[in-house]
Every structure is written in C-alpha cells, then in structure tokens.
Amino acid sequence: MSFINYSAREINCKIVFYGPGLGGKTTNLQYIYKKTNPESKGKMISLATESERTLFFDFLPLALGTIKGFKVRFHLYTVPGQVFYDASRKLILKGVDGVVFVADSQAERLEANIESVENLRKNLQEQGYSLDGLPFVVQYNKRDLPSAVSVEELNQTLNPKGAPFFEAVAPQGRGVFETLKEIAKQVILQIKKGS
Amino acid sequence: MPDPGLIMYEEEFKQIDAELHRLHQQANAKVAFLVDKNGQLIASVGETENLDTTSLASLTAGNIAATGGMAKLLGEKDFSVLFHEGERDNIHISLIGRVILVVIFDQRSSLGLVRLRVKKSAEMLAQILQRILQKVEQTKAPSGAGGPGKEQPKSPFAEITEDDIEKLFG
Numbered sequence: 001m002s003f004i005n006y007s008a009r010e011i012n013c014k015i016v017f018y019g020p021g022l023g024g025k026t027t028n029l030q031y032i033y034k035k036t037n038p039e040s041k042g043k044m045i046s047l048a049t050e051s052e053r054t055l056f057f058d059f060l061p062l063a064l065g066t067i068k069g070f071k072v073r074f075h076l077y078t079v080p081g082q083v084f085y086d087a088s089r090k091l092i093l094k095g096v097d098g099v100v101f102v103a104d105s106q107a108e109r110l111e112a113n114i115e116s117v118e119n120l121r122k123n124l125q126e127q128g129y130s131l132d133g134l135p136f137v138v139q140y141n142k143r144d145l146p147s148a149v150s151v152e153e154l155n156q157t158l159n160p161k162g163a164p165f166f167e168a169v170a171p172q173g174r175g176v177f178e179t180l181k182e183i184a185k186q187v188i189l190q191i192k193k194g195s
Numbered sequence: 196m197p198d199p200g201l202i203m204y205e206e207e208f209k210q211i212d213a214e215l216h217r218l219h220q221q222a223n224a225k226v227a228f229l230v231d232k233n234g235q236l237i238a239s240v241g242e243t244e245n246l247d248t249t250s251l252a253s254l255t256a257g258n259i260a261a262t263g264g265m266a267k268l269l270g271e272k273d274f275s276v277l278f279h280e281g282e283r284d285n286i287h288i289s290l291i292g293r294v295i296l297v298v299i300f301d302q303r304s305s306l307g308l309v310r311l312r313v314k315k316s317a318e319m320l321a322q323i324l325q326r327i328l329q330k331v332e333q334t335k336a337p338s339g340a341g342g343p344g345k346e347q348p349k350s351p352f353a354e355i356t357e358d359d360i361e362k363l364f365g
C-alpha cells in the first residue's frame with residue numbers, strides 16, 4: 001500500500017522479500033545496503049536471533065531519486081523464513097506493494113521452496129491480496145552451489161505463471177540489483193495504473 | 196486491493212503538523228510523531244535532529260503489529276496504547292485507526308500528562324484523517340455531481356514513463 005505525500009512530495013512503497021529459511025533474503029538486503037551510496041540509504045535494521053536468523057524482519061529504507069518531482073522511497077523488508085515464524089510473516093506482509101520471492105536453488109530445498117510459495121499465496125489471500133495481481137519477481141539464488149537445480153525446472157514448479165525471474169548469487173551481488181530494479185519498476189507502474 | 200494507499204494532501208498535512216506541535220508543547224514532550232501502520236513516517240516535531248525517525252517509524256509499526264497479533268490471540272481487538280519506560284526517556288505509543296501516534300518524553304513531563312494530552316490530540320487527529328479518507332474517496336469516485344471537492348490535485352503519476360524509472364537507477 002503505497003503512501004503518496006503531496007505535502008512532502010514523496011512516494012513511499014513497501015517491498016517484501018519472501019522465501020524459505022536460509023534462502024538468502026537477508027543477504028540480498030545486506031548487499032544492496034553495502035552497494036548503495038550513503039545519501040540514498042537509511043540505517044539497515046535486522047531483528048535477528050543470535051545465530052543471525054531473521055527473527056522478525058530486516059528493514060532497509062532507500063531513496064533512489066525522484067519521479068515527476070516526487071522523491072521515491074522504497075522500504076525493503078525481509079520476512080523470517082523459518083516455518084514456525086508464520087505469524088510474523090503475516091504481519092510484515094501488511095500493506096505490501098510488491099514481493100520478491102527468493103528461492104534456494106539447491107535440490108534439497110525444492111520442497112521448502114514449494115511450501116514457502118504456498119505459504120505466501122495463503123498469507124496474501126488472508127489479507128485480501130492475490131499473488132497474481134501484485135507486482136512479483138522470482139529470484140533463483142545460490143546458483144553457485146553444485147546441487148543447484150536447472151532454472152527450467154524451478155520455473156515449472158515455483159513460477160508457473162511466468163513472473164519475471166533472475167538467477168542470483170546474493171553474497172557476490174549477482175542478480176541482486178537486477179531483481180530490485182524489476183520489482184521497483186513493477187511497483188511504480190502499479191502506482192501509475194492506480195492514478 | 197484490500198486497502199487504498201494512504202495519500203497526504205497539503206491542507207491536512209498542515210493541520211496534522213499543527214496538532215503535533217500543540218501536543219509536543221502541551222505535553223512537554225521531546226518528540227511527537229505520526230506513523231502509518233505500515234511503518235511510513237507521516238510527520239514529526241520536536242528534537243528530531245539526532246533521532247533516526249525512519250527506523251523508529253518502522254520499529255513502531257512492527258511493535259504495534261506484534262502486540263496486535265498478541266491481542267488477537269487473547270481475543271482482544273487491539274492493544275491501543277503501549278508504554279515503554281527507560282532510565283532517561285520514555286515512549287508512549289497509541290493507535291488511532293490506521294495511524295500510530297508516538298510521544299517521547301523525559302523527566303520534564305509525566306505519563307499522566309502525556310496520556311491526557313495524547314487523548315485530546317487523538318480525537319483531533321482522527322478527524323483530520325477522516326477528512327483525508329473522504330478526499331481520497333472523492334478523488335477516486337467517478338466525477339459527476341462534482342461534490343464538495345475543491346482543490347483535488349491531479350495525479351502527476353499518470354504520465355510516468357519507463358525512462359523515468361530507468362533514471363532512478365542511473
């Protein structure tokens with residue numbers, strides 16, 4: 001749910017990184033944080049366990065530039081991927097403008113990916129959203145690992161509707177900004193459509 | 196879409212800002228700010244220079260969301276007021292419909308005073324927010340009768356091009 005402020009001439013949009021535990025959601029935000037110049041970013045907040053698993057969310061505010069004289073701010077959030085944090089995931093999805101699904105490409109995580117997409121669909125539906133009507137991008141992360149499944153196979157199981165997808169190796173930054181750019185574009189086009 | 200996006204117009208922004216200033220002064224507070232339930236900062240007044248209000252806004256919304264989740268588990272509708280006491284600073288958080296009012300204060304004020312002033316301001320803020328919602332409705336409704344809408348700003352976003360978006364990532 002974007003927030004358009006005519007007084008401050010700002011548009012605020014919320015983008016949520018979703019996906020199975022250890023898939024690389026937090027790593028995406030960390031890379032974006034590292035590579036964004038200081039005047040375009042705020043502090044990154046990570047509410048994590050002692051073992052650095054996301055407990056509630058990560059938060060990174062970005063202000064990349066202006067469109068039509070309005071400052072465009074993106075608030076990036078990650079959810080905790082571990083199955084038992086479902087209540088927290090629901091809270092973070094509230095007011096979402098766009099979703100990035102970070103899939104773990106490893107064969108042994110295929111089941112976890114499927115479960116997480118289904119969980120996303122269900123949690124969106126509970127709030128009256130539909131995944132098919134929402135800006136949505138899929139990222140196949142961990143392409144560097146030997147057990148990575150082919151993209152064709154991943155698309156068949158996780159992305160049957162053919163949403164835009166990117167291959168990624170998040171710690172090295174491969175695919176990270178491509179993914180961000182695509183979801184940002186979709187979100188802004190959605191605002192255009194709604195205006 | 197379950198929820199129309201929040202829109203803030205110049206006129207109501209000024210009213211909100213004025214109300215926050217009044218609250219800030221009358222409650223002897225350090226800072227007062229208003230946050231959207233999704234964690235987006237709407238307005239802030241007071242000693243905000245050394246305060247990361249963007250982060251505070253996001254954490255406030257997370258806090259309200261988490262306690263709201265707890266409330267539902269107990270069969271409560273919501274916990275509409277939260278209070279955190281520190282050694283130096285205290286933080287008073289109250290839910291007003293879809294926005295959150297946050298007041299930070301120290302020993303120059305008291306919980307009693309803050310609570311009293313927040314209650315008054317909450318009513319005023321709720322009215323202003325109601326007016327914004329009406330305006331948004333009017334703007335979205337197909338224009339026919341004209342209605343009382345006066346200075347409905349025309350959306351500048353209808354003309355966004357792919358090129359505009361490309362430039363963001365320059």
Ligand SMILES: Nc1nc2c(ncn2[C@@H]2O[C@H](COP(=O)(O)OP(=O)(O)OP(=O)(O)O)[C@@H](O)[C@H]2O)c(=O)[nH]1
Pocket residue numbers: 019020021022023024025026027028052053054055078079080081082141142143144145168169170171
């Ligand atoms: N080899 C490899 N490791 C990765 C990649 N992306 C992330 N990792 C590692 O995977 C681990 C988990 O990454 P996180 O970003 O914390 O995963 P997450 O999705 O945030 O996990 P939760 O917070 O539990 O939901 C970390 O040790 C990362 O360094 C990748 O593309 N390749």
Ligand SMILES: [Mg+2]
Pocket residue numbers: 025026027053054078079080081
């Ligand atoms: Mg994480």
